[in-house]
Amino acid sequence: MSKFHFADRLIEAIKTKKSVVCVGLDPRLDKIPEFIRDKHFKKHAKFPFLAASEAILEFNKGLIDAVKDVAVIVKPQIAFYEMFGAEGISCFIETMKYAREKGLLTIADAKRGDIGTTAEAYAKAFLGKVKVGDNEQEIFGADSITVAPYLGYDGIKPFVQECKVNGKGMFVLVKTSNRSSGDLQDLFVEKTEKNAAQPAFHIMAQYVDSWGAEDVGESGYSCVGAVVGATYPSQAVELRKLMPNAIFLVPGYGAQGGTAKDVVGCFNKDGLGAIVNSSREICFAYEKSEKYSAENYAEAAKEAAEKMRDDIASVL
Amino acid sequence: MSKFHFADRLIEAIKTKKSVVCVGLDPRLDKIPEFIRDKHFKKHAKFPFLAASEAILEFNKGLIDAVKDVAVIVKPQIAFYEMFGAEGISCFIETMKYAREKGLLTIADAKRGDIGTTAEAYAKAFLGKVKVGDNEQEIFGADSITVAPYLGYDGIKPFVQECKVNGKGMFVLVKTSNRSSGDLQDLFVEKTEKNAAQPAFHIMAQYVDSWGAEDVGESGYSCVGAVVGATYPSQAVELRKLMPNAIFLVPGYGAQGGTAKDVVGCFNKDGLGAIVNSSREICFAYEKSEKYSAENYAEAAKEAAEKMRDDIASVL
Numbered sequence: 001m002s003k004f005h006f007a008d009r010l011i012e013a014i015k016t017k018k019s020v021v022c023v024g025l026d027p028r029l030d031k032i033p034e035f036i037r038d039k040h041f042k043k044h045a046k047f048p049f050l051a052a053s054e055a056i057l058e059f060n061k062g063l064i065d066a067v068k069d070v071a072v073i074v075k076p077q078i079a080f081y082e083m084f085g086a087e088g089i090s091c092f093i094e095t096m097k098y099a100r101e102k103g104l105l106t107i108a109d110a111k112r113g114d115i116g117t118t119a120e121a122y123a124k125a126f127l128g129k130v131k132v133g134d135n136e137q138e139i140f141g142a143d144s145i146t147v148a149p150y151l152g153y154d155g156i157k158p159f160v161q162e163c164k165v166n167g168k169g170m171f172v173l174v175k176t177s178n179r180s181s182g183d184l185q186d187l188f189v190e191k192t193e194k195n196a197a198q199p200a201f202h203i204m205a206q207y208v209d210s211w212g213a214e215d216v217g218e219s220g221y222s223c224v225g226a227v228v229g230a231t232y233p234s235q236a237v238e239l240r241k242l243m244p245n246a247i248f249l250v251p252g253y254g255a256q257g258g259t260a261k262d263v264v265g266c267f268n269k270d271g272l273g274a275i276v277n278s279s280r281e282i283c284f285a286y287e288k289s290e291k292y293s294a295e296n297y298a299e300a301a302k303e304a305a306e307k308m309r310d311d312i313a314s315v316l
Numbered sequence: 317m318s319k320f321h322f323a324d325r326l327i328e329a330i331k332t333k334k335s336v337v338c339v340g341l342d343p344r345l346d347k348i349p350e351f352i353r354d355k356h357f358k359k360h361a362k363f364p365f366l367a368a369s370e371a372i373l374e375f376n377k378g379l380i381d382a383v384k385d386v387a388v389i390v391k392p393q394i395a396f397y398e399m400f401g402a403e404g405i406s407c408f409i410e411t412m413k414y415a416r417e418k419g420l421l422t423i424a425d426a427k428r429g430d431i432g433t434t435a436e437a438y439a440k441a442f443l444g445k446v447k448v449g450d451n452e453q454e455i456f457g458a459d460s461i462t463v464a465p466y467l468g469y470d471g472i473k474p475f476v477q478e479c480k481v482n483g484k485g486m487f488v489l490v491k492t493s494n495r496s497s498g499d500l501q502d503l504f505v506e507k508t509e510k511n512a513a514q515p516a517f518h519i520m521a522q523y524v525d526s527w528g529a530e531d532v533g534e535s536g537y538s539c540v541g542a543v544v545g546a547t548y549p550s551q552a553v554e555l556r557k558l559m560p561n562a563i564f565l566v567p568g569y570g571a572q573g574g575t576a577k578d579v580v581g582c583f584n585k586d587g588l589g590a591i592v593n594s595s596r597e598i599c600f601a602y603e604k605s606e607k608y609s610a611e612n613y614a615e616a617a618k619e620a621a622e623k624m625r626d627d628i629a630s631v632l
Contacts, residue, residue, distance in 0.1 A: 026434070029448065041449065048448040079434045083441040084448075085409060085455045086402040093401060113464055114427055115494040118342070118395045125399040132345060132364040132400075133357065139401045148429055148464045151492050152499030176467050178431040183468030183523065187516055189503045200503055200516065207499065 005217035006144055006169030007225075007247055010105055011272060013072040019309040022107070022249065023067050023301075024279030025076040025095060027056040031284050033294035049084045053091040056081070059297075060095045063283055066298035068102045070305040073143075075107040075249075075277055096141050105143045107249065111173065113148030119158040127162040127170075144169035146227060146249070149204060156211055156224075163223040164215050169247070170224055172208050175201045175239060177229025177252030201235070205242040212246055221247050221273065228266055230258025230276065237265035240273070248274040253308070254281040260311045271316040278308055321533035322460055322485030323541075323563055326421055327588060329388040335625040338423070338565065339383050339617075340595030341392040341411060343372040347600050349610035365400045369407035372397070375613075376411045379599055382614035384418045386621040389459075391423040391565075391593055412457050421459045423565065427489065429464030435474040443475065443484040460485035462543060462565070465520060472527055472540075479539040480531050485563070486540055488524050491517045491555060493545025493568030517551070521558040528562055537563050537589065544582055546574025546592065553581035556589070564590040570597040570624070576631045587632040594624055 001008040014020055029037070029052050037055045044051040064074065081092035096106050112122040124130050125139045147159055147170050159170045175185055185201040195203070205226065212224030222245045228236050230252035239248070248266045252258040253276045266274040285304035286292045292300035317324040330336055345353070345368050353371045360367040380390065397408035408424075415422050428438040440446050441455045463475055463486050475486045491501055501517040511519065521542065528538030538561045544552050546568035555564070564582045568574040569592045582590040601620035602608045608616035 028433075048451040049446075049453075052448045077430075077434055079428075079430060079437040079441070082405075083437045083446050083455060085441075086406040089398075089405045090402040111428075111430055111464070112395075113429075113466075114393075114395060115492070117344075118393055121395040121399045125395070125401075130365075130399050132368045135364040137365075139399060148427070148466050150429075150464050150466045150489050150500060151494055152496030152501070154494040154496040173466050176431070178467055178470040180468030180470040184466060184516065184520065185468070187503070187505045187519060188508075189516075190506050190513060192504075197506060200500065200505075203503060204500065 001218045004167040005219075006163065006167055006223050007221035008217040008219045009143070009167070010072065010169070010247060010275070011219040011221060013105060014272060014275070017069065017072055018313065019070060019072055020275050020312055021067075021071040021305055021309050022073045022075050022275045022277040023063065023071045023282050023305060024109070024277050025060055025063065025074055025283065026080050026279045027059060027283070028080070029055070031287065032056065032059045033286070033297050035295060050087045053081075053084050053087040057091045057094050061098055062298040063301050064099050064102050064104065066302040067282070067305045068104055070302060070309055071104060073105040073107060073275055074099045075109045077109040077279070093140060100141065100143070107171065108140055108142035108145045111146045111148045113151055113155045115151050115154045119155050123158040123162040127159065127168040128166050142168070144171060144225075146171045146173065148173050149207070153207070153211065160211060160215065160224060168223065171227050171249040172204070172211070172224060174204045174208060174226040175228050175232055175235050177231045177256055177258070181229065181232075202238065202242060205239050208246055209243045216245055221245055225249055227251065230263045230266070231256060233262040233265050236263070240265060240268065244268070250274050250276045254278040260315045263312060264315050267316060276308070276312055282308065317534045320483040321535075322479065322483055322539050323537035324533040324535045325459070325483070326388065326485070326563060326591070327535040327537060329421060330588065330591070333385065333388055334629065335386060335388055336591050336628055337387040337621055337625050338389045338391050338591045338593040339379065339387045339598050339621060340425070340593050341376055341379065341390055341599065342396050342595045343375060343599070344396070345371070347603065348372065348375045349602070349613050351611060366403045369397075369400050369403040373407045373410050377414055378614040379617050380415050380418050380420065382618040383598070383621045384420055386618060386625055387420060389421040389423060389591055390415045391425045393425040393595070409456060416457065416459070423487065424456055424458035424461045427462045427464045429467055429471045431467050431470045435471050439474040439478040443478040444482050458484070460487060460541075462487045462489065464489050465523070469523070469527065476527060476531065476540060484539065487543050487565040488520070488527070488540060490520045490524060490542040491544050491548055491551050493547045493572055493574070497545065497548075518554065518558060521555050524562055525559045532561055537561055541565055543567065546579045546582070547572060549578040549581050552579070556581060556584065560584070566590050566592045570594040576627045579628060580631050583632060592624070592628055598624065
């Protein structure tokens with residue numbers, strides 16, 4: 001399989017590690033073990049936002065080291081970094097870099113979506129390189145990004161372009177895991193000359209299928225994937241049929257209530273085609289553990305990731 | 317009128333300045349006058365991304381000084397800052413701060429949209445304060461933000477909450493100005509027990525109306541506004557009826573082809589209820605001017621903003 005195409009790289013990692021685990025790196029400062037926080041807040045007493053960012057980075061590195069052989073991909077949610085301003089963005093960038101150094105693929109969970117030159121700017125910053133004078137460099141260095149589709153294809157095209165040029169991937173929101181996802185996504189669309197009557201998220205799925213058709217890797221999967229929540233298992237089965245070549249990024253497993261059984265429908269018959277995300281239940285596993293203390297948060301995370309890997313493998 | 321509520325503050329500024337002009341601060345490095353670029357690239361020869369960010373900040377400050385009595389609000393598009401990494405984010409923050417110091421209201425054009433604690437993190441970072449230990453501070457210090465609605469109310473609620481607590485505002489994407497906006501927004505939704513058959517963006521408009529109903533200011537306008545493109549004038553007329561209390565943020569005037577006549581439908585009969593954005597045609601007015609050189613880019617921008625103000629006033 002191609003060592004360049006994002007989907008091929010991901011499928012290869014899934015086969016090698018026998019895992020479909022995606023670890024969501026969504027740090028909450030108050031949940032980071034005190035021994036880490038204290039160190040950085042003593043060092044940067046006058047710069048709390050720098051201290052917070054450095055504490056998060058140390059915490060993340062510990063997690064990455066622990067899960068690198070169990071997870072195939074990590075997904076830092078940029079909101080939890082951006083909230084600390086420029087220092088937080090540096091921490092996000094360093095986290096992405098460290099994960100890649102440790103052999104993990106990365107998803108920038110940024111849900112960007114805009115048009116024209118704005119979408120191009122996002123796409124280059126996350127998936128490509130930004131040029132300033134003679135200098136051209138990666139900014140976020142992500143292998144893939146989540147994208148919001150409200151603006152239609154204008155907002156998608158620049159990302160597809162960067163995916164093709166740089167061997168990167170994207171996951172378009174199709175059916176999200178949250179309770180009110182139906183407000184817009186489940187609206188029932190009238191029959192037209194082209195289409196049967198169906199919910200809006202079905203139409204979105206058909207777009208995703210067509211947007212990705214021009215860049216399918218040797219694995220049979222495209223650079224354009226889809227976000228499909230574990231909390232709507234019957235919809236996932238419908239979506240799997242509508243997007244046979246799309247890799248599903250599946251949130252909602254664990255803390256949000258989705259079980260291994262709920263995610264089965266996101267996979268193709270060969271047991272491939274989806275990655276399943278868990279954030280809190282892995283990163284902060286130590287909090288609920290009787291076996292591990294805060295000092296051993298990384299070991300607790302590793303055990304939780306292994307448990308998740310095996311839980312999902314048992315139903316595929 | 318309340319000096320706290322976002323809509324009241326905006327309507328007050330519109331009445332005082334007799335202007336509905338929003339200036340989009342979307343810097344493109346290659347369009348920033350050479351004399352500004354050279355200065356910063358000489359100073360930071362080894363740090364091109366810092367140099368770029370400082371050049372942009374100087375350019376923006378010149379624009380803000382020039383348009384502060386003509387425009388009511390400025391709208392930096394965060395993509396054009398984020399693309400330079402942490403330095404770019406610092407530049408974005410400094411731009412927002414400078415605009416507010418000069419008496420301008422601000423929109424962070426970030427089109428954020430996520431769920432639960434993630435949306436809370438975004439809302440606090442852009443519209444509220446972030447707490448770290450005993451320290452609590454504004455990060456982006458925006459008066460308002462653009463928000464993407466694909467995830468439904470879960471993604472909206474945390475922003476409404478911050479708006480209410482802090483006297484801030486938000487603009488939800490309803491009908492965007494781009495060519496493919498109809499891919500999703502124009503899908504025609506079947507008749508239900510509650511609703512007539514109608515396009516999806518009408519339903520989104522009804523959501524916006526209801527989401528904002530709980531926080532209407534003395535001006536009669538709500539903290540929840542809507543993005544409605546100037547490029548779809550007949551749809552704007554329909555939307556004005558569906559969202560009587562929402563302030564419309566109207567992109568698409570000028571460079572994207574919208575005229576003063578096209579935006580009329582975005583306003584209520586009293587000539588209020590909308591702000592109209594122009595980016596390129598104001599910020600880079602000097603490029604098309606025979607009267608102004610690059611050194612006088614700020615004067616060129618001021619004249620372009622005045623022309624736009626008068627152009628729209630002539631039809632209201």
